[in-house]
Amino acid sequence: MIPKNHPRYNSLIEREKIKDAMKKSYLAESGMIAHGRGEAFDYLIEEKTSKTAEMAIKASLAMLLLSENPVISINGNSTALAIDQIIELSKKINAKVELNLFYRTDKRVKIIKELFEKKGFNKLLGTDPYNLKYINGLESPRATASKEGIYSADTILVMLEDGDRTEILAQNGKFIIAIDLNPLSRTAQMANITIVDNITRTIPLMIKISDNLKNKTEKELNKIINDFSNEKNLNDSLELIRGKFK
Amino acid sequence: MIPKNHPRYNSLIEREKIKDAMKKSYLAESGMIAHGRGEAFDYLIEEKTSKTAEMAIKASLAMLLLSENPVISINGNSTALAIDQIIELSKKINAKVELNLFYRTDKRVKIIKELFEKKGFNKLLGTDPYNLKYINGLESPRATASKEGIYSADTILVMLEDGDRTEILAQNGKFIIAIDLNPLSRTAQMANITIVDNITRTIPLMIKISDNLKNKTEKELNKIINDFSNEKNLNDSLELIRGKFK
Numbered sequence A, B: 001m002i003p004k005n006h007p008r009y010n011s012l013i014e015r016e017k018i019k020d021a022m023k024k025s026y027l028a029e030s031g032m033i034a035h036g037r038g039e040a041f042d043y044l045i046e047e048k049t050s051k052t053a054e055m056a057i058k059a060s061l062a063m064l065l066l067s068e069n070p071v072i073s074i075n076g077n078s079t080a081l082a083i084d085q086i087i088e089l090s091k092k093i094n095a096k097v098e099l100n101l102f103y104r105t106d107k108r109v110k111i112i113k114e115l116f117e118k119k120g121f122n123k124l125l126g127t128d129p130y131n132l133k134y135i136n137g138l139e140s141p142r143a144t145a146s147k148e149g150i151y152s153a154d155t156i157l158v159m160l161e162d163g164d165r166t167e168i169l170a171q172n173g174k175f176i177i178a179i180d181l182n183p184l185s186r187t188a189q190m191a192n193i194t195i196v197d198n199i200t201r202t203i204p205l206m207i208k209i210s211d212n213l214k215n216k217t218e219k220e221l222n223k224i225i226n227d228f229s230n231e232k233n234l235n236d237s238l239e240l241i242r243g244k245f246k
Helices: A009-023 A029-044 A051-066 A078-091 A106-118 A163-171 A186-190 A198-215 A218-226 A230-244 B009-023 B027-046 B053-065 B074-093 B107-120 B163-171 B186-190 B199-213 B218-226 B228-245
Strands: A070-074 A098-099 A132-134 A144-146 A154-160 A173-180 A193-195 B070-073 B096-099 B133-134 B143-147 B155-159 B175-179 B193-195
Touching: A009 A163, A009 B027, A009 B175, A029 A078, A029 A230, A029 B009, A029 B027, A051 A154, A051 A173, A051 A198, A051 A230, A070 A078, A070 B155, A078 A098, A078 A193, A078 A198, A078 B199, A098 A106, A106 A132, A106 A144, A106 A163, A154 A163, A154 B186, A163 A173, A163 A186, A163 B009, A173 A198, A173 B175, A193 A230, A193 B163, B009 B107, B027 B074, B027 B228, B053 B175, B053 B193, B053 B199, B053 B218, B053 B228, B070 B074, B074 B107, B074 B199, B155 B163, B163 B175, B175 B186, B186 B193, B193 B228
Parallel strands: A070 A098, A070 A154, A154 A173, A173 A193, B070 B096, B070 B155, B155 B175, B175 B193
Antiparallel strands: A132 A144, B133 B143
């Protein structure tokens, strides 16, 4: 048991969740290493959601609320860290949820599908291998998508996403919102909106902010998006981390 | 098989070694996550040994060669990544090698001991639980050391080391040389000499440089140490990473 007053309580709880996912066999070994990389970057932003990230979160929600077919793309790591919050957010913003695994196996897909079903969520997309299409006709495991979900989505929220996958989605003209702790990653650099933050803080905050934004008019939401510059926002995140190395 | 011309070949090979150590049960899950943190910091220094790190390496070797009882402290991660190089370095500089595990179990100790024995190295210290002393009388698993090794050592080379452990060693008056990819870590900050680099590059380079330094006089080696400022060297490493976030 990790005491609640431990200065790194949240980080240690996340680590336990990742270990648990590995023991339950739905997370690949590489998922643990990826989590470690995330830990390093979270440490560099002081394990806090910055004002900069909050601005990107607000713009992301405005975009998601204005979208015709928004989809939240998930994997083993995001399931392990934030399954409840992902389900709640999807309901708040009326977005679909689709599974995409870097190391896809039938077993991992089945376990994750059942985890969502146990939470009463029976609409997880991307789980039926016979119903997957290839984006831009690219016959790569990075390019698979369900027809009703990511394949036809206008806006996709990715988190802890692989760079090759993000590139394929971006080249397909999707509006990409990425939650990524590394502002230098290919995913962070390619996304239309980049939230440099930990998903375990971002998603609960998205749920909270979405309640405010849902009362806004289309015009007001558009203004939020137009006032937002991802280039400037990313630079602000880099500046924040630069300060850590002084 | 990872193609040799892959731009991140070395990093991917390291990842395979870490996964293999986990499958062979001598690396704890946390060791995989720790490796991921290391990957992130290695990426920030462009996966290259800087001139700054090279200076720290040279000063470290001068110190190790001048020491009465130098000991190389190893764990599961360093065994997985550099067992051959650790053995070779220990012979070159006449240093002992001692095992210290953060998550110590008899099974892990036994596997690592046998890995060294298979390489013809039968003198791994710290493996006999009945022959461990507690540094400064601290009854903590972080404070254990073998009498002939770390307990009586004057200089200890630690790598991928836990901050609590380093603190205990430093408080005990040991001269600490740390190889650590994170220049902000407690270990990096507390060490007398900090090499901000990846052990898979550092140790082969130490082996190479030790051949040159072995011909130097005691006076020349002392000059190398006196000319070295760890504070300045650490600041140079921070500056290097700061440049990455521009």
